[in-house]
Amino acid sequence: MVAAVVSTTNCGSQGPLAVDVRDLTKRFKSGKSETLANDALSLQIKRGEVFGLLGPNGAGKTTLVLQVLGLLTPTSGSITVEGVDVVAHPEQVKTLAGYMPQTRLAMHNIEVERALYITGRLRGLADGVARKQAEELIEHLELGEHRRKFVSRLSGGLTRVAAFALALMGKPRLVVFDEPTNELDPVRRRVVWDTIRDLNRRRDVTCIVVTHNVLEAERVVERVAMVDHGRVVALGTPGELKARLGEEVRLEVVLKPEVAQHGRLEPARERLATLGTVVDLRPGHYAVFIHRHGVGGAVDALLRDMEGMLDDFRLAPPSLEDVYIHLAGQKLEG
């Protein structure tokens, strides 16, 4: 079980801060142009918390976690991880943190089992402990039949699972997962989310999850920061953030392909806009946010005026994804 695999650090979720980011600014210069990746961003994450970082591509999420891990130097601001000043002592934080990056694995012609063992040794585990932990992770993440395969020969999904396992090797007190469930099938996605939850509940490891997969993350994360243009635009528990939508309900509408083929998308969208706030998910696929008292009338109008155009529609209570869509104003991937 993962419980035996990861850190034995025992801290309450109401305890001191694991991560304290204050007025963090990061600028990238390339020739004469300059990109502001993080803009005076502040964030506090409690020890033992599962914290979600959501936001569109290029919002500054990965830049933020790279700085938290001591892998990028901030332009200004301060970062403390478990009491360690990351800006002054970036090497120290590496003994405390595990990281699952989005990039492909650094090891290529090395077997999965050996890659895990070596990573454990380099993270300071004794020989026997590293072997045991690698074995437990292989079993828990169902990598048994792939243990002797070279990392470079794994499928995209299995490579992500191997990267997930590598991040857990050692005794991390903080683990950062960057898009942990990308490319995974539903069964492995569930295993990954269960493992993250397990890490938190049973071992109080602080977890930062950077993801686009808002619907899945919602079941696991305790608090969420939504990042856009390098700033935190919303912060709170999923419940608190969903409360921002107040009395609104999401009506998701999918139009038939022929509507687009006949150039009737725009009139259809205009009709939907009379029912509520329309957000484009993709061409012919919309989320309409309507007041809950107006649901009956909206559905009636939809069926009356657009029945021939409808491929599918569904009503759902507000989700974290809806908050995300409202705030970021961007369509989600997946």
Added chain:
Amino acid sequence: MALLGRYWLEFRYLFLVQILEQRGWLVGTILFTSIFPLMLVFGLGRIGIGQTAETLAYVITGSTVVSLTTVGITMLAQDLGNAKERGDFLYYASLPISKAVFLLALIASKLLIQLPGIAVSLIGGSLLYRFHLAPNPLLFLIIPLAAVSISGIGAALGMLSPNFQATNVLSQLILFIVMFASPVYIAASALPLPVQVFGLLLPPTYAADALRRAIAGVTDGRLALDLLVLFAWAVASLGGVTRGLKWRLK
């Protein structure tokens, strides 16, 4: 002691990773790196008529110095540049490991592959030209020192170049400049004075001199000076990498 133990552990596993990564083409690489220096020794030994023992010493050790300098500059820069391009640095940068040890492990793995070629060119060259090769244990010190002494340049190129193409071009260019200014195949006295002076700043000058003295069985003050300069360069390279270079992430 605990720190040394930790560094030794890091070195073992990082070296193992590098060797394992090259498993697929290890035999081919060793064959290539063995045949090429021998051909160089064979070809250069036949230029002109009536080679003296002194010029043959330049030819026989020259290939070894070229191999070592290529490891320290071009191979190291390209390996690091490639790793940076692929995003591999993220993994190593996130580990609590020493950058200097990482660099040493990388150089050691490259050196291990070059060793057969070095042995072939030294032994093959001496047999080919009936040159008496004095067995000298100092070779085991000179060879790694020479590779590490110039690694700072290769590491800086690999880690700081904006992209792999730049790494490739710059490493070749710098290798050419370094080799041109170092009296590796020809005596320093045959080079123009400004080049001689510039050559005095470069580690291959001392590596070549140390090798020539070592295979001739000469253990004198000049050899000690060569080793001292190589050692200083090696310390400067590793220190520079540790202090000055950051894991530059793409």
